[in-house]
Amino acid sequence: MGWRTFSGLTRVPLTCSVVLMAGLATTGCTSHARDGAGSADVVPSMTAAIGQPGAGAPSFCQSLAADSRLQDLPQVLRAAMVGGSDQSQVAAAVAALRQYAADGLGQPALNVAADLAAVAKDPASETAVNSFATAARRLDQAMEAKCHTS
Amino acid sequence: MPHQLATRILPPRRRAVAVALSIVLLAAILAAVSGAPSAIAGENTGLCTPDHSRFVIPGDFVLPACFDGSHLIIHNDTDFPLNIAMSGDVGAPSLQAGGDLAASIVEQYSVNDGDLMPDYRMSVPIGSGAATVTVQGSTSGRTYLLVRALLGVLPLDVVQAFSTAQALVGELNNDWQKYQNCRNSPPGFFGSLGCDAIYYRDVAFALGRAGVQFGASAVVGAILNLLQTAQWADAMPGEFEGLRSGDRTLDIPAATDTAPVATQPAANPSAQPTQAAGPGTGTPLTFGITGSCTINGGTLTGTSSGFTPGGTYYVRAWYPDGSEYTNITHSATVRADGTVVWTWPCAGDPQGTYTTQVTDEATGRTTPVVQFTIGAGTPAPTTAPPAGTVTEQEGSHGANTFQDVANASGEGPKIPAMAYVQVTCKVLPPSTIASAYPDGYWYLIASPPWDNQYYAVANTFWNGDVPGQLPYTHNEDSNVPDC
Numbered sequence: 300m301g302w303r304t305f306s307g308l309t310r311v312p313l314t315c316s317v318v319l320m321a322g323l324a325t326t327g328c329t330s331h332a333r334d335g336a337g338s339a340d341v342v343p344s345m346t347a348a349i350g351q352p353g354a355g356a357p358s359f360c361q362s363l364a365a366d367s368r369l370q371d372l373p374q375v376l377r378a379a380m381v382g383g384s385d386q387s388q389v390a391a392a393v394a395a396l397r398q399y400a401a402d403g404l405g406q407p408a409l410n411v412a413a414d415l416a417a418v419a420k421d422p423a424s425e426t427a428v429n430s431f432a433t434a435a436r437r438l439d440q441a442m443e444a445k446c447h448t449s
Numbered sequence: 450m451p452h453q454l455a456t457r458i459l460p461p462r463r464r465a466v467a468v469a470l471s472i473v474l475l476a477a478i479l480a481a482v483s484g485a486p487s488a489i490a491g492e493n494t495g496l497c498t499p500d501h502s503r504f505v506i507p508g509d510f511v512l513p514a515c516f517d518g519s520h521l522i523i524h525n526d527t528d529f530p531l532n533i534a535m536s537g538d539v540g541a542p543s544l545q546a547g548g549d550l551a552a553s554i555v556e557q558y559s560v561n562d563g564d565l566m567p568d569y570r571m572s573v574p575i576g577s578g579a580a581t582v583t584v585q586g587s588t589s590g591r592t593y594l595l596v597r598a599l600l601g602v603l604p605l606d607v608v609q610a611f612s613t614a615q616a617l618v619g620e621l622n623n624d625w626q627k628y629q630n631c632r633n634s635p636p637g638f639f640g641s642l643g644c645d646a647i648y649y650r651d652v653a654f655a656l657g658r659a660g661v662q663f664g665a666s667a668v669v670g671a672i673l674n675l676l677q678t679a680q681w682a683d684a685m686p687g688e689f690e691g692l693r694s695g696d697r698t699l700d701i702p703a704a705t706d707t708a709p710v711a712t713q714p715a716a717n718p719s720a721q722p723t724q725a726a727g728p729g730t731g732t733p734l735t736f737g738i739t740g741s742c743t744i745n746g747g748t749l750t751g752t753s754s755g756f757t758p759g760g761t762y763y764v765r766a767w768y769p770d771g772s773e774y775t776n777i778t779h780s781a782t783v784r785a786d787g788t789v790v791w792t793w794p795c796a797g798d799p800q801g802t803y804t805t806q807v808t809d810e811a812t813g814r815t816t817p818v819v820q821f822t823i824g825a826g827t828p829a830p831t832t833a834p835p836a837g838t839v840t841e842q843e844g845s846h847g848a849n850t851f852q853d854v855a856n857a858s859g860e861g862p863k864i865p866a867m868a869y870v871q872v873t874c875k876v877l878p879p880s881t882i883a884s885a886y887p888d889g890y891w892y893l894i895a896s897p898p899w900d901n902q903y904y905a906v907a908n909t910f911w912n913g914d915v916p917g918q919l920p921y922t923h924n925e926d927s928n929v930p931d932c
Contacts, residue, residue, distance in 0.1 A: 376642055380649040381670045411639060418646055428650045432643030439637035 360446035538578030742795035751791025760811030769801030
């Protein structure tokens, strides 16, 4: 059941996702699920975010997309910068990136590995954070070029 | 909810405070959205000495209020900023602060006319003419949540220095917007990580400028979580109106008005344009409805004339059973040609004959009640369904389909809104996306083009519930076998 509009303004109906966002996953969610929330808020896996490697792509592309050391990088990064950092997880991600650099991703992966280590060590460093952000985008571009060939 | 005002938080205690803050804040949110009825909603004689000769506050009015014949006093007893919209013969309102420090701080730089902060009282002068006062959500909710949270983690003198608090709230809002812009543009997984890193750094810097050490990670984490929650607060202006039960509008008649506005549908109204029987006006007020529709779709349109250009009009409507239809935008501005906008998308509403009525608030004239009908629509397919399947109807927004129910990957064709499909079975994965809950079930869709290759979240279907008849209680259909 949607909101009626008499003035060109549209109201947003309460959805399950809104309730869940506020940490209020109660029965209040029940009557709103049919408003489409069930198909909206999807947190993609790394595989979904990176996409399936194209035909003829190097083998490391497939293993990279499923590598658990990289899968949790969003959580590892937040922990490293905001608190509760597990340095072993950072080290594992850095090692994975170096491995894929050697396997064929090259300098972009090495740069991200180095910048990730720097950010984890000094999250207050503006230089380190900016460098990491730039390197991360370039790594995406490198992966697109090497792994999504048809 | 009273706040602890006198405690200056020392750094070693900040983690515990941040946790406590989250609990307090969540409790505030829960109270705000749950619509817990006020102990003294409707007329509250503690606010004034009421004068019932002209107007009586309805017992189901959403907030405590009192009318003394010349002033309407409204008390915001919720934990969330609200907005009081006024029209007609009203004067400039005055405010009286309560004991909520966060509300007082936000009030210092609130820019919304009519905002009523938690625990504040508003006194609205009412003239001899008709007046309408409506309680609605406020866009200050996000700022209020932030300030309320900051009270728990920043030194009190910093928060009380309004310019500092204002700058911090503005900076945090900007950081969030910058983050959203970044996340909307990056090409992939690693680029998003870069956005995350910049966001964390920006928030920590903003807090640092306001006195929080960068190393106070629990505080930074709590604020990051809060910023997510505050996005929810952005939706509150609309959410409030659907969540807190009770009448939100007071229609105060003119002191000399001898023809009170009708509030109930007439027995035999007409869908043809009808003329208002209101007093003393030049141009007749007409209103009718054209078009046809069913529960599956279609939109009805109003035809009208004679309303006061540039003035406000007010719409009410009732279900076939006579109960008032509340999910509507009641007030809007009359067009320059004296017509009003009235449209009714029918999809999702129950079948039957409805009624509606429109008031020209500048003159107080009200149209007669006008009927309109929503038809039964297309029945479920009559062709024999595949053996062993169950027919289910999708909800009013449709649903995406996926091959993998664990993480909603492998996207397939979308199921259209209100469409009937054949469902083979239901599955409850050990873990799945958040919005599959409550219950967490998915349906395997048998109908083409899904062909038992794609799943859709079960709670997006009607599952036997009837559109428009609340509460909806079926998150899945028990007649669908388990896979």
